[in-house]
Amino acid sequence: MTSRERVLQAIAHKPTDRAPADYGAHPSVTDGLMRKLGVADYEELLKALGVDMRRVHFDYGQPDTGPDADGYWRNLWGAKYRKNDPGDGRPTTLAPFTEETSLAEVHSHHWPDPGVLDYTQVRGQCEKVHDTYATFGAPWSPFFHEVGWLIGQENFMVWMHTKPEVAHAIIQHVVDYEVEATRRFLEAADGLLDIAYFGNDFGTQRGLVVSPGMWNEFFRKPLKRYFQVSHEHGCKVMKHSCGGVRDIIPALIEDGVDILDPIQVAAQGMDLAGLVRDFGGDLCFHGGVDTQRTLPFGTTEDVRAEVRSYLEITKGRGGYILCGSQEFIEDIPLENILAMYDENRKSIRGGGGALQ
Numbered sequence: 324m325t326s327r328e329r330v331l332q333a334i335a336h337k338p339t340d341r342a343p344a345d346y347g348a349h350p351s352v353t354d355g356l357m358r359k360l361g362v363a364d365y366e367e368l369l370k371a372l373g374v375d376m377r378r379v380h381f382d383y384g385q386p387d388t389g390p391d392a393d394g395y396w397r398n399l400w401g402a403k404y405r406k407n408d409p410g411d412g413r414p415t416t417l418a419p420f421t422e423e424t425s426l427a428e429v430h431s432h433h434w435p436d437p438g439v440l441d442y443t444q445v446r447g448q449c450e451k452v453h454d455t456y457a458t459f460g461a462p463w464s465p466f467f468h469e470v471g472w473l474i475g476q477e478n479f480m481v482w483m484h485t486k487p488e489v490a491h492a493i494i495q496h497v498v499d500y501e502v503e504a505t506r507r508f509l510e511a512a513d514g515l516l517d518i519a520y521f522g523n524d525f526g527t528q529r530g531l532v533v534s535p536g537m538w539n540e541f542f543r544k545p546l547k548r549y550f551q552v553s554h555e556h557g558c559k560v561m562k563h564s565c566g567g568v569r570d571i572i573p574a575l576i577e578d579g580v581d582i583l584d585p586i587q588v589a590a591q592g593m594d595l596a597g598l599v600r601d602f603g604g605d606l607c608f609h610g611g612v613d614t615q616r617t618l619p620f621g622t623t624e625d626v627r628a629e630v631r632s633y634l635e636i637t638k639g640r641g642g643y644i645l646c647g648s649q650e651f652i653e654d655i656p657l658e659n660i661l662a663m664y665d666e667n668r669k670s671i672r673g674g675g676g677a678l679q
Contacts, residue, residue: 326375330457331517333641334559334581334607341670342634343375343457343644345609347585348651348660355657372664376644377452379460379516381445383504385435399435400473400497418474420493422486429492437504442511449515459518459561461508464501464549467523467542470494480533483541490541498545502552509556518561518582519553521546526566529591535570543574550579561609565649567591569598576605585610587648599636599643608637609644612663618647619654623662630666 324332330343346369348356353365362368369377389396393413395403401419408415419432449458470493471479482490509516525532525542533541550560561582562575568583569592575583586608587593595611612618617629630645637643645667651660 325454326456327454327517330375330644333644334518336604336607336641338639339641341373342637342667344373344664344667345376345644345646346372346374347646349653351653352651352655352657352660356660359657359661372661373668374664375457376459376518377456378520379445379448379458379512381442381460381462381508383437383440383462383464383501383508385439400469401432401434402473418478420474420489424489426488426492429489429496432496434496435500437500437507440504440507442507445508445511446513446515449512453515453517457517458512458515459520460516461519461521461549461553462501462504463520463522464498464505465522465524466494466497466501466545467525469497473497483533483537487540494541494545498548502548505549506552506556509553509558512556514557516556516558519549519556519558520561520563520584521549522563524563524565525571526564526568526587526590528566528589530567531570532566538571539574543571543578546575547578554579565590567593569593572598572602572606576602580606582607582609582644585646585648587615588613589615589648595633595643596636603637603640603642607642607644610646610648611643612645612647614647614649614651614655618651618659618663619656621659623658626659626662627666630663634667634670 324340326343329339332339333343353368357368360368360371362371385399387396387398394405394409395417396406397403403417405415420429452458474493479490505519509519525538531538553560559581560579561584562580563584565585565587567590572583583606586595586598588595588611595608598608611633612629617625633643
């Protein structure tokens with residue numbers, strides 16, 4: 324079974340020879356693992372760990388412009404900032420919209436054009452790995468956060484109540500840009516991308532950032548636009564959200580999400596066994612090996628036991644891709660990361676040599 328076959332089988336809820344695996348870490352962790360294993364580069368590290376997925380990268384940002392006569396630079400969304408404070412009493416950052424902004428002013432704002440982005444490198448990235456590995460990627464598109472960065476997160480929360488039409492309009496324009504960039508990205512991939520992967524963090528350790536009702540009103544329909552364009556191009560959809568998002572999982576399934584990432588198991592309602600029990604027939608889970616407790620503070624045997632428990636939960640049914648519940652950071656012993664991947668490789672009959 325090739326890596327690509329393994330991933331696609333798991334997404335289709337079919338048995339695999341072992342759980343497919345993915346990898347995400349801070350650069351210093353990756354550098355440490357490469358030194359420890361004596362591998363030459365990142366690709367060799369992924370092979371050594373038995374990682375079955377390869378990410379196709381794409382920069383959907385645009386260069387900031389400026390400075391203008393007052394020393395302000397402008398980012399692609401229209402927010403202005405000064406790199407240095409000249410001491411003239413003016414603010415160092417200026418949001419393009421204020422409490423006085425009208426709906427007409429939002430629509431007439433200079434929004435970015437996705438047509439100027441360079442999509443020429445997408446197919447080449449896919450071609451290098453597609454026959455062997457499952458390819459995933461897309462414009463990351465965390466519009467929930469981008470709108471908050473654009474107008475201020477507190478303003479965003481307030482305006483959803485006091486200026487809902489303006490909040491909806493700003494969301495619409497940000498999403499218009501990102502969905503069109505996604506469409507062009509997928510066209511450039513030309514059928515060689517298996518999984519479209521999108522951001523946004525709607526969860527905290529104890530539940531959603533906003534109420535399910537507010538999430539449904541402001542974010543559900545925009546999200547579905549990303550999912551629809553992905554399915555139109557033959558891709559499965561992997562949705563990233565940290566935290567406790569159990570309350571919106573049924574809606575995500577209904578709207579077209581195939582894979583949920585990163586399964587922050589320490590958050591409320593996100594234990595893998597319960598998720599598989601309640602949603603495992605419809606959703607594949609990506610992640611889950613606990614980066615808050617087990618990986619940083621447990622022994623290698625604790626890590627192996629957690630991996631074995633996840634493999635047992637999903638044994639014979641697929642629907643699981645092994646990865647951390649967040650990216651690996653510097654507080655995690657390298658031995659624990661290696662134990663995680665080694666235990667998964669051992670689950671294949673005849674397993675192969677141990678990672679050290």
